[in-house]
Amino acid sequence: LGVVSSPAAVDLIGVLAYGELGSFERHATDAAAAPTLSDKVQLAAMAATEYRHFADLCAFLQTNGHDPIAAMQPFTAALDAFHASMAPRDWLEGIMKAYVGDGITADFYREMSAYVDHQTAELVVAVVSDTQMSDYAVGRLREAISADPKVAGRLALWGRRLMGELIGQATLVAGSRPAISALFLQHAAEVDGLVNRLTVAHSRRMDALGLAS
Amino acid sequence: LGVVSSPAAVDLIGVLAYGELGSFERHATDAAAAPTLSDKVQLAAMAATEYRHFADLCAFLQTNGHDPIAAMQPFTAALDAFHASMAPRDWLEGIMKAYVGDGITADFYREMSAYVDHQTAELVVAVVSDTQMSDYAVGRLREAISADPKVAGRLALWGRRLMGELIGQATLVAGSRPAISALFLQHAAEVDGLVNRLTVAHSRRMDALGLAS
Numbered sequence: 051l052g053v054v055s056s057p058a059a060v061d062l063i064g065v066l067a068y069g070e071l072g073s074f075e076r077h078a079t080d081a082a083a084a085p086t087l088s089d090k091v092q093l094a095a096m097a098a099t100e101y102r103h104f105a106d107l108c109a110f111l112q113t114n115g116h117d118p119i120a121a122m123q124p125f126t127a128a129l130d131a132f133h134a135s136m137a138p139r140d141w142l143e144g145i146m147k148a149y150v151g152d153g154i155t156a157d158f159y160r161e162m163s164a165y166v167d168h169q170t171a172e173l174v175v176a177v178v179s180d181t182q183m184s185d186y187a188v189g190r191l192r193e194a195i196s197a198d199p200k201v202a203g204r205l206a207l208w209g210r211r212l213m214g215e216l217i218g219q220a221t222l223v224a225g226s227r228p229a230i231s232a233l234f235l236q237h238a239a240e241v242d243g244l245v246n247r248l249t250v251a252h253s254r255r256m257d258a259l260g261l262a263s
Numbered sequence: 264l265g266v267v268s269s270p271a272a273v274d275l276i277g278v279l280a281y282g283e284l285g286s287f288e289r290h291a292t293d294a295a296a297a298p299t300l301s302d303k304v305q306l307a308a309m310a311a312t313e314y315r316h317f318a319d320l321c322a323f324l325q326t327n328g329h330d331p332i333a334a335m336q337p338f339t340a341a342l343d344a345f346h347a348s349m350a351p352r353d354w355l356e357g358i359m360k361a362y363v364g365d366g367i368t369a370d371f372y373r374e375m376s377a378y379v380d381h382q383t384a385e386l387v388v389a390v391v392s393d394t395q396m397s398d399y400a401v402g403r404l405r406e407a408i409s410a411d412p413k414v415a416g417r418l419a420l421w422g423r424r425l426m427g428e429l430i431g432q433a434t435l436v437a438g439s440r441p442a443i444s445a446l447f448l449q450h451a452a453e454v455d456g457l458v459n460r461l462t463v464a465h466s467r468r469m470d471a472l473g474l475a476s
Contacts, residue, residue: 071294071303071304071307074291074294074307074310074311075291075292075294075295075307078287078288078291078292078295078310079288079291079292079295081284081287081288082288082291082292087332087335087336087339088332090284091284091321091331091332094284094287094288094314094317095314095318097287097291097310097314098287098311098314098315098318101307101308101310101311101314102311104307105308105311108304118304119300119301119304122300123300126300
């Protein structure tokens with residue numbers, strides 16, 4: 051066994067890897083439904099970036115003696131169910147979902163990285179930081195809102211639903227994994243206020259679109 | 264302008280690039296619908312490979328002074344219409360479509376590469392040769408056929424339809440582009456029998472599945 055032997059670190063990398071694989075699939079789906087060839091090309095590039103993150107996480111697990119499939123498997127049912135229940139109704143809702151989801155995910159894993167070994171933390175932070183989605187999404191969503199003001203209300207509602215469901219889902223998933231639950235308990239003082247911090251950052255992202263959160 | 268200035272070469276790279284972008288999207292869609300996590304991971308890796316091919320083709324166009332979007336644009340409507348009319352009904356038909364489509368595409372572009380400049384030819388051959396889809400697809404399709412013999416008839420029919428539509432579509436697209444039409448005329452003697460050669464290679468791929476073509 052290599053350096054990453056803590057069950058919490060393996061859980062964290064496993065769920066992040068499956069999340070990146072899902073982001074790859076959803077960006078590719080958004081690329082397929084893109085309104086212009088230029089949007090398609092940009093979304094495909096972002097999907098390819100997510101795949102690279104996924105591959106880096108799998109390689110890291112393997113280097114440290116862990117099977118990536120086994121590390122991801124405990125999280126597939128919950129993540130699949132979440133995404134099935136929160137399927138975007140159109141392309142714009144897909145872009146909004148990627149924007150809100152990537153943002154919260156990055157904030158959450160950055161906090162978690164403080165509680166795992168240095169090498170795991172470094173990889174986690176690199177993977178969640180390297181995303182071009184935010185600038186692209188803000189530009190496209192603002193354009194769509196200014197072209198049709200009715201879009202604002204629908205996207206604001208969708209953003210609130212996404213935030214609520216993401217927090218609920220993350221709590222359930224974390225609670226179902228003893229190693230992650232133990233990590234939260236060990237760091238209760240620092241983790242306290244986590245949901246508040248995620249909510250504040252989410253509000254800032256909604257502000258960037260001119261939407262109430 | 265760089266070395267790739269022949270309009271036929273730009274057309275060839277443009278249509279191949281848009282084809283690779285579409286393959287990327289379809290492999291990602293197949294990954295999203297995969298029956299097991301291991302299938303998902305393999306299909307995602309193949310999608311990422313198609314994206315790399317796409318990016319290599321775009322970079323090559325740019326290096327030679329051509330805008331990739333402009334080079335692909337003439338082909339988007341025809342390819343999109345083809346794929347919309349030949350949408351797989353389930354995951355297995357998606358794998359079959361990738362297997363049959365990648366095979367014919369590779370054969371076709373390999374023949375075409377003989378009629379363009381050396382650098383274009385080298386890239387085209389590299390892009391269409393570097394695919395892991397064939398082994399994977401043969402394994403999975405044979406498994407599905409032996410598990411349920413009724414699947415054989417359905418896939419054989421689907422393979423025949425795909426072959427017929429691909430040839431028809433390729434003929435239409437080539438005919439709509441003066442530079443490609445001229446290329447065919449210039450090399451009429453060598454191109455003669457092209458459809459026959461593609462059909463023979465297709466039959467060999469169907470044989471590998473134990474299916475009549």
